Amino acid sequence: MQHRHATSPEQVAAATSQDLRDRFLVDDLFAPGEVRLVASEHDRIVLGGAVPLDGPLALPAPAALRAEHFLDRRELGVVNVGAPGAVSVDGVAHDLAHGACLYVGRGPREVEFAGAGAAFYLFSAPAHTTHPTVLTPPGGGAVLELGDQLTSNRRSLHQYIHAGGVRSCQIVMGVTRLHPGNMWNTMPAHTHARRTECYLYFDLPQDARVLHLCGEPTQTRHLFVADREAVIAPGWSVHSGVGTAAYSFVWAMAGENQSFEDMDGFAVTALR
Numbered sequence: 001m002q003h004r005h006a007t008s009p010e011q012v013a014a015a016t017s018q019d020l021r022d023r024f025l026v027d028d029l030f031a032p033g034e035v036r037l038v039a040s041e042h043d044r045i046v047l048g049g050a051v052p053l054d055g056p057l058a059l060p061a062p063a064a065l066r067a068e069h070f071l072d073r074r075e076l077g078v079v080n081v082g083a084p085g086a087v088s089v090d091g092v093a094h095d096l097a098h099g100a101c102l103y104v105g106r107g108p109r110e111v112e113f114a115g116a117g118a119a120f121y122l123f124s125a126p127a128h129t130t131h132p133t134v135l136t137p138p139g140g141g142a143v144l145e146l147g148d149q150l151t152s153n154r155r156s157l158h159q160y161i162h163a164g165g166v167r168s169c170q171i172v173m174g175v176t177r178l179h180p181g182n183m184w185n186t187m188p189a190h191t192h193a194r195r196t197e198c199y200l201y202f203d204l205p206q207d208a209r210v211l212h213l214c215g216e217p218t219q220t221r222h223l224f225v226a227d228r229e230a231v232i233a234p235g236w237s238v239h240s241g242v243g244t245a246a247y248s249f250v251w252a253m254a255g256e257n258q259s260f261e262d263m264d265g266f267a268v269t270a271l272r
């Protein structure tokens with residue numbers, strides 16, 4: 001499991017593009033036949049990618065967790081961004097279509113990923129109790145229709161794991177899909193000092209990129225992000241993006257609270 005230290009705003013003031021990418025971009029989560037994990041000190045989140053081939057892949061318990069099983073003190077959100085596959089939890093198989101979300105509560109010992117062509121994105125946070133494991137099909141959950149064609153940000157936001165839906169200790173997770181011809185997400189931009197948030201962009205054409213905005217609202221920076229790459233946004237960082245084509249992304253948060261509305265918004269004209 002790769003380890004990433006926490007980052008303060010002062011550390012990015014003079015950062016190069018590569019410095020920013022090393023701190024905030026996760027561009028190698030999905031490798032055929034592997035489960036890859038990245039631990040961030042921001043809210044002790046663990047991101048992962050699991051890409052099974054012929055046989056199932058087991059979720060390991062990395063030594064850094066000092067736990068017998070990955071989920072001994074953690075919960076997990078999984079979204080399949082590839083072909084249909086299955087996630088089995090202590091022997092119970094759950095079929096995940098493209099875009100489906102599985103919440104796995106604290107406690108199960110064995111988690112396995114199966115299905116050639118499937119690509120499972122993992123987002124985990126520490127958990128203090130056990131909530132039931134629940135599958136949400138693609139397009140399920142609470143749906144918010146956001147934005148406007150005239151400002152190129154029409155999008156459907158699906159809340160899967162959240163206070164009013166699938167319960168969890170910390171994780172708030174869902175998928176936002178840009179409508180064809182729409183490019184902007186999360187503009188006006190916001191921060192939420194109480195939660196770290198990660199975006200995993202997917203269904204982006206291979207020759208397209210998302211220009212992802214990060215940094216303090218009055219000190220913005222950017223990253224060029226490709227399909228199936230993730231960005232870590234500390235509580236002080238905006239997280240917004242504009243694509244050279246339409247795309248989808250998995251957004252997932254963990255931290256102090258689970259209130260989706262608990263955002264500090266910034267007008268477009270206030271950004272620098």
Ligand SMILES: O=C[C@H](O)[C@@H](O)CC(=O)C(=O)O
Nearest residue numbers: 155157176185186187197251
């Ligand atoms: O704190 C919430 C997150 O940034 C996302 O849910 C925003 C989002 O998906 C969007 O506006 O399209």
Ligand SMILES: [Zn+2]
Nearest residue numbers: 190192197239
């Ligand atoms: Zn946010």
